[in-house]
Amino acid sequence: MYLPQDFEQTDMSVVLELINAAPLATLVAYTSGGLRADHIPLMMVKDRLIGHVALANDLHEILDANHDVLVVFSGDNAYISPNWYPSKPDTHEVVPTWNYEVVHVHGRITFHHDRKSKLAVVGQLMKVFETRTNGNAAWRMSDMPANFMEQKLNGIVAFEIQPTRILGKSKLSQNKTDADRLGAAEALEPSFIAARMKNPLQN
């Protein structure tokens, strides 16, 4: 990815928070059939990304063990109008741009077909997403009839991705003056990206 220094997100806690806040990843692989992308919610557990696909998804068949993949997590994004820069009338030397935050995790994927791995992956994903969504009223896997749960586990394949490189890009007008950056943020309020533009948090 094109990554000018101004926009490199060097704070790994921000990178991990972006993954946590936007878990629906685009998992990209190059295969004998060309480029391919699947959209899968993932979670970082210790130093691995974990997730699962349907058994009917041939991804687990066409990728070799340790196949290289690129996982893209996308935060909020917005068009930035030159009209929003307070400095615009000074010189009119301004152009539109697009702000966004993304994380790229390059890594190697390994699929797991055993029941224990599958149960561990779905259990961890569901606990996080359910608690976030429903708090104390979180749905639990034990709510399902046991035979139904086994049937659903039989219909998936778990995987983990071992990262080899992690890149964060926070393109949030850090290359502008504070006044112009905050002026553009104000025009986008209220939004997640406006909050991020006000405080891009880089080391």
Add this chain to the structure above:
Amino acid sequence: MYLPQDFEQTDMSVVLELINAAPLATLVAYTSGGLRADHIPLMMVKDRLIGHVALANDLHEILDANHDVLVVFSGDNAYISPNWYPSKPDTHEVVPTWNYEVVHVHGRITFHHDRKSKLAVVGQLMKVFETRTNGNAAWRMSDMPANFMEQKLNGIVAFEIQPTRILGKSKLSQNKTDADRLGAAEALEPSFIAARMKNPLQN
């Protein structure tokens, strides 16, 4: 992409509207250095996607003429809790899922370094995004000093992508009963994906 028939978006007008509504694309290529993705606003003009990159972005140097690329456009997405299905108490045979809409455009990319092509691309992109953002107060390229505009045009490379295959996926609970689909949509209101779940629009 794994694309069960229930979720295939067969209405090309919906596919084009998804591109129009979420123009910040993930442009993926397989290069001698491995997988690579760049995030670039694109627009469909006639039957081509058009966009531009910074001259400093080496993408235009490392991709051959007509290099295969995959362009991903991502609409809204949301975690779907089993708690939201009115049918849940009947059998408890429900599991969490994630809903989303995406468009994949497979195609071949061609870069253009001539001033006319670059001016045409930025002119078309800016007109659409500015009018959408600012209406009658839209910023215009003619607001820039002429020498500044030439300097900016010298700093970019235009490109077009000729699609070879377009896939739309609208994963909006169409595999559930109407009552369960609408129950989950209600839990997500107000949101873009709730509106889409209420009316998935497929041919």
